[in-house]
Structures are given as structure tokens and as C-alpha cells.
Amino acid sequence: NVVLVDGVILNGPTTDAKAGERFVEDACRLIMEEVILKATDIREKVCEWRPPEELKRLLDLELRDAGEPHHRLLERCQDIIRYSVKTNHPRFFNQLYAGLDYYSLVARFMTEALNPSVYTYEVSPVFLLVEEAVLKKMIEFIGWKEGDGIFNPGGSVSNMYAMNLARYKYCPDIKEKGLSGLPRLILFTSAECHYSMKKSASFLGIGTENVCFVETDGRGKMIPEELEKRVQEAEKEGAAPFLVCATSGTTVLGAFDPLDEIADICERHGLWLHVDASWGGSALMSRKHCRLLQGIHRADSVAWNPHKMLMAGIQCCAFLVKDKSDLLKRCYSANASYLFQQDKFYDVSYDTGDKSIQCSRRPDAFKFWMAWKALGTLGLEERVNRALALSRYLVEEIKKREGFKLLMEPEYANICFWYIPPSLRQMEEGPEFWAKLHLVAPAIKERMMKKGSLMLGYQPHRGKVNFFRQVVISPQVSREDMDFLLDEIDLLGRDM
Numbered sequence: 001n002v003v004l005v006d007g008v009i010l011n012g013p014t015t016d017a018k019a020g021e022r023f024v025e026d027a028c029r030l031i032m033e034e035v036i037l038k039a040t041d042i043r044e045k046v047c048e049w050r051p052p053e054e055l056k057r058l059l060d061l062e063l064r065d066a067g068e069p070h071h072r073l074l075e076r077c078q079d080i081i082r083y084s085v086k087t088n089h090p091r092f093f094n095q096l097y098a099g100l101d102y103y104s105l106v107a108r109f110m111t112e113a114l115n116p117s118v119y120t121y122e123v124s125p126v127f128l129l130v131e132e133a134v135l136k137k138m139i140e141f142i143g144w145k146e147g148d149g150i151f152n153p154g155g156s157v158s159n160m161y162a163m164n165l166a167r168y169k170y171c172p173d174i175k176e177k178g179l180s181g182l183p184r185l186i187l188f189t190s191a192e193c194h195y196s197m198k199k200s201a202s203f204l205g206i207g208t209e210n211v212c213f214v215e216t217d218g219r220g221k222m223i224p225e226e227l228e229k230r231v232q233e234a235e236k237e238g239a240a241p242f243l244v245c246a247t248s249g250t251t252v253l254g255a256f257d258p259l260d261e262i263a264d265i266c267e268r269h270g271l272w273l274h275v276d277a278s279w280g281g282s283a284l285m286s287r288k289h290c291r292l293l294q295g296i297h298r299a300d301s302v303a304w305n306p307h308k309m310l311m312a313g314i315q316c317c318a319f320l321v322k323d324k325s326d327l328l329k330r331c332y333s334a335n336a337s338y339l340f341q342q343d344k345f346y347d348v349s350y351d352t353g354d355k356s357i358q359c360s361r362r363p364d365a366f367k368f369w370m371a372w373k374a375l376g377t378l379g380l381e382e383r384v385n386r387a388l389a390l391s392r393y394l395v396e397e398i399k400k401r402e403g404f405k406l407l408m409e410p411e412y413a414n415i416c417f418w419y420i421p422p423s424l425r426q427m428e429e430g431p432e433f434w435a436k437l438h439l440v441a442p443a444i445k446e447r448m449m450k451k452g453s454l455m456l457g458y459q460p461h462r463g464k465v466n467f468f469r470q471v472v473i474s475p476q477v478s479r480e481d482m483d484f485l486l487d488e489i490d491l492l493g494r495d496m
């Protein structure tokens with residue numbers, strides 16, 4: 001007997017599971033062949049550049065009334081892969097993330113298929129325990145005996161959490177009473193800090209005018225004496241300093257702030273110390289390089305993104321808090337009765353989702369856990385050490401090559417340099433020289449993307465004209481790739 005409600009047949013399932021399963025199998029085969037097997041093949045192009053208007057036509061993005069047959073969908077999947085940048089490619093150096101970790105990729109496949117939301121133990125028993133285990137281990141590497149934390153959708157969100165948590169610690173009433181009646185809160189960070197400091201200050205209603213950008217030295221490191229001076233000035237003005245955000249591994253230069261000296265100042269003035277180690281935090285896994293973050297155990301909170309140097313797959317971002325009480329939960333919880341029932345049959349302290357500003361949340365810790373489980377701490381340490389050794393190799397090669405000029409001696413995996421084409425090499429380094437040099441990197445970048453041979457970031461930075469920023473991360477990158485990088489830039493730019 002057919003059951004009809006509002007003209008809809010309710011008997012039996014409607015989706016054709018068999019067809020769907022076949023589509024999944026075909027699509028997985030396509031992904032294996034077109035992405036994974038080619039991911040590290042340097043004969044493949046890093047990108048298949050097309051201008052936006054042309055790409056819109058090629059992809060036929062319009063959504064229509066009628067669906068499309070599977071064979072047509074598979075063709076579209078092929079196009080989408082073809083025109084997507086191959087961030088796994090050994091010569092993708094464009095961002096602070098790169099490369100393919102096979103173990104974290106499997107974790108990503110699994111969580112996409114399982115599709116959990118990490119708010120309660122009842123829905124995500126495994127992934128909540130995985131998150132707890134990973135946070136615990138990361139806290140150990142920071143040097144805290146215990147603490148708290150949560151995985152966030154981005155390092156910017158972690159920095160926002162830190163700012164809000166520091167403010168909440170400073171005046172807990174804000175959660176209920178809001179901003180009215182607050183003193184003029186001031187936070188301090190370095191002139192090299194991540195742009196999410198400004199985003200966070202505006203988003204949280206602190207105001208970007210109340211972010212004090214402390215001067216840095218020639219290598220991009222915050223000057224403690226300058227910080228002390230700015231804090232005292234703010235106190236004299238009757239403002240309310242509450243937070244210092246230091247950076248371990250700045251975005252462009254890869255600079256590490258002197259954390260011990262900064263922590264001394266925070267202790268003296270009773271300020272929350274947040275360390276944005278989104279990029280540099282991974283050096284904590286290396287016994288050789290962890291000294292870059294000397295003093296990080298004195299921080300009140302840390303942002304650390306395993307999706308960067310440790311290749312856990314975008315996004316994988318931990319926000320860690322030294323306070324082991326339930327400060328994080330008190331600050332963010334809203335006790336939704338339909339998720340965080342207190343009368344459940346199990347220990348509800350495992351329902352950790354209320355520590356987050358999010359409701360639905362992806363199991364991002366699992367990507368990192370799988371890679372860590374596969375490689376071990378020693379394998380991850382080796383990954384960091386190799387990336388920094390390869391960086392050192394490149395620095396020495398640049399020093400040997402005519403036409404390449406380092407901005408500075410790097411501390412980490414960011415190698416910033418100019419390429420000076422032969423036409424400019426005899427010019428005196430005056431305004432005209434710099435004006436002409438400013439045009440070189442963007443032009444070489446255009447040529448490399450249209451050729452698909454390489455992707456490397458460039459930027460102007462604090463008065464310096466456009467320069468390249470090479471970032472070394474992936475174990476699939478070889479010395480030969482470093483040589484290729486310099487050869488290719490010279491090949492693409494020598495006629496400029």
C-alpha cells in the first residue's frame with residue numbers, strides 16, 4: 001500500500017543508493033589518479049591559469065532546474081581538479097602551508113564520510129577524545145603542566161579568542177553587561193603581527209585605534225624596551241592595558257619575538273600574554289629549533305596551526321590556554337539545553353563544544369592526530385628540521401648567485417629576497433632603482449603562473465619594495481627544487 005502525504009510517496013528510501021555509491025567510487029578513482037598520484041610529480045603544472053571570465057565559462061557554474069547525469073558530473077570534477085591550484089605540488093611555495101601528508105589526507109577522507117560535528121560526546125565520541133589527546137600533547141610541548149584548549153577554524157579565530165578571553169579575564173561582567181561602562185582597553189602587539197589583530201579588535205568592539213603596534217628591530221622582532229615605554233604611556237593616559245600579543249613566526253619575515261623579556265613586562269603590568277605561534281609553533285617539536293620560542297611556557301594563551309609547517313591539512317588550528325580552570329568555558333558557554341543536557345547518562349564534562357563560539361564544528365584535530373600517530377613525534381621533528389635545513393641551503397645558494405639579494409638573514413623557513421634583473425644590476429640603489437625593482441616580482445609572478453612552473457608569494461613590506469617570500473615546508477621538496485626555483489626566477493626575469 002502506497003502512503004501518500006501532500007502528494008509525496010513515503011514508502012521506501014528515495015535516493016538511488018546504488019547509483020550514488022557508483023558515483024563515489026568513480027569520483028574517488030578520479031581523485032586518486034588526478035590529484036594524489038600526480039601530487040608530487042614535478043612534471044605536472046602547479047597551476048593551469050585562466051582569467052576569471054574565461055574560467056567561469058569553462059566551468060559552466062550555472063545551477064539549473066534539472067540535475068546532470070553522473071558522467072557529466074565526473075567530467076566537471078575533472079575540470080574542477082584541472083583548474084584548481086595544486087597546493088600539494090613540490091613547487092607550490094605560495095603560502096604558509098604546502099604539500100600533502102598522506103596520513104592526514106586519509107583522516108580528512110574519513111571525517112568527510114563520517115561527517116561528525118564535534119560539540120558533544122554522544123555525536124562525536126571518538127573525535128572529542130582525539131581532540132583532548134592532541135591538545136594535551138600540544139600543551140606539553142608549550143611547557144605547561146596542564147591547560148585547556150580547542151581547535152578553531154583558523155589562526156585568526158584563535159587570535160580573536162585570545163583577545164576576547166583576555167578581556168573577559170580583565171572584566172568578566174562583559175559577558176552579560178556588554179561594552180558599556182568599560183574603560184578604554186588597550187592591547188599591544190608588534191608592527192609585524194598578523195593582520196587578524198586588527199580584525200579581532202574591530203570585530204570585538206575594542207577598536208583598531210586601541211591596538212598599539214610596538215616597533216620591531218631590523219629582523220622583525222618586537223623591541224621589549226619599546227613595549228615597556230608604550231605600556232607606561234597608556235597607563236599615564238588613564239587607558240587600561242590588558243593584553244600583549246607576541247608573535248612566534250611572523251607571516252612575512254618569519255621573525256620570533258623575545259618572549260622571556262615580553263613576559264617580564266606582562267608580569268610587571270599584570271597583562272595577559274598571548275603568543276601567536278600559528279606559524280612558528282611547530283618549531284616546538286624540534287629539539288634543535290624550539291629555542292626560537294624560549295619563554296613560551298610563560299604565555300597565558302597560544303595559537304598554533306598544525307596545518308602550516310606540519311601539513312595537517314587546512315584548517316587545523318589549536319587555541320591553547322594555560323588556565324586549567326573552566327575559564328574558556330565560562331567565557332563562551334551558553335548552555336544550549338538541546339545539546340548540553342546536564343542529565344545525560346554519561347559524564348557530560350566530555351561535551352566540550354560549549355567552549356567554542358561555534359555550534360557545528362569539524363574534527364580538525366583528527367588530521368593532526370593521524371599524521372602524528374603515523375610519524376611519531378620524531379617524524380614530525382624531522383619534518384621541521386628538514387624544512388629549516390632546506391631553508392638554510394637556499395639562503396646559502398642565494399648568497400652565491402648574482403642578481404639575488406636577501407632582505408635579511410632569516411630565523412625560520414621564510415626566505416625573503418629580491419631578484420634584480422641584469423638591466424638593473426649596474427644602477428645605483430636610489431629611488432629610480434627601487435621604483436623599477438618594485439615592478440619585477442609581480443611581472444615574474446604573472447609569468448610563472450601562466451607557465452604553471454612555480455608559485456611563490458611576493459609583497460611590499462613596511463617601506464620595502466616588492467620582494468619574494470620563499471617558504472619551505474614539504475618533505476617532498478628537494479634541494480633540486482630549490483635550485484630550480486632560483487633558475488626559473490632568473491629565466492623568467494632576466495629580460496626585464
Ligand SMILES: O=C(O)c1cc(=O)cc(C(=O)O)o1
Pocket residue numbers: 094095096097194251308457
Ligand atoms: O594558513 C596559512 O597558510 C596562512 C595564513 C596567513 O595568515 C597567511 C599566509 C600566507 O601569507 O601565506 O598563510
